[in-house]
Amino acid sequence: MPGSSPPRTSRLGKLPRCATGLTGLVRFARVWDGEPCPVADPAATATRLDEDTQTAYDALTPAGAELDPQRSAGLLAYNDSCSHRGLSHWADRFDDAPPLVPGVVNVSAEWVLKGVSDEEAAVALRRARAELVRQGWRVTEYENAAPNRTLRVTPDGSGGVSVSLRVDAFDGDRLLVGAYAEWARYPDGTPLDGRDRPRLPEPLAPAQLRKWLREGRRGRPHHGWRAAPSACTAVLL
Structure with missing residues (x-):
């Protein structure tokens, strides 16, 4: 009608547009600040990684091998490479010593076997690959020809903290x-050591060889000896 006011637009009709704008802001914030790290208890992570290496040992079944304590790192939590993520920290990539993210660590479990000949290593890697695949691990890298013998696997599945397992032959x-x-970011209140790193439990794997060392036995375990099957399974945190 002449002189009448134009129809008023309902505010409800504007909500979808506002929601789209908020979604865009959230996405931009993630790109700018980087994806947040998952939160995980480092001690629990270390225990599960220790179990994963036990799973690998039981799959390898390296007869006559010994643990090499001097070259075994054990369980570690470190933040030496945990740099900031996101476009807001893009310039840090060109810094020789980029600032580290506080409260975020990598957790790892490593140990070394000695007394494994190249021929034994080749057989052990083939056996480990078949057994870990049977248990549900996914092979991401495999090379078994001298001098390069390596196996990389990850648990099949998704969710939680990503885990990888490796076996490498070296030094003959x-x-x-x-x-x-x-x-992963550790929760508030996590116990720290003297270097302000999370406290971790003592490694148990490979249980059979650590028991051998604790009992003070000398020489190599005899070649007829085999590891007992492990109850450990591959897990995601």
Whole structure:
């Protein structure tokens, strides 16, 4: 009608547009600040990685191998490479010593076997690959020809902190077994050591060889000896 006011637009009709704008802001914030790290208890992560390396040992069944304590790192939590994420920290990539993210660590478990010949390593890697695949691990890298013998696997599945497991032959008679978790933020109140790193439990794997050392036995376990099947399974945190 002449002189009548134009129809008023309902505010409800504007809500979808506002919601779209908020979604865009959230996405931009994630790109700008970076994806947040998952939160995980470092001690629990270390225990599970230790179990994963035990799983690898039981799959390898390296007869006659010994643990090499001097070259075994054990369970570690470190933040030496946990740099900030996101576009807001893009310039940090060009810094020789970029600032580290406080409260975020990588957790790993590593130990070394000695007395494993190249021929034994080749057989052990083939056996481990088949057994870990049977248990549900996914092979991401495999090379089994001298001088490069390596196996990389990850648990099949998703969710939680990503985990990887590796076995490498080196120095002619050594096998390195390691399990690694991605960066994760530890909860407030996590016990720290003297270097302000999370306290971790003592490693147990490979249980059979650590027991051998604790009992003070000398020499190599005899070649007819085999590891007992492990009850450990591959897990995601």
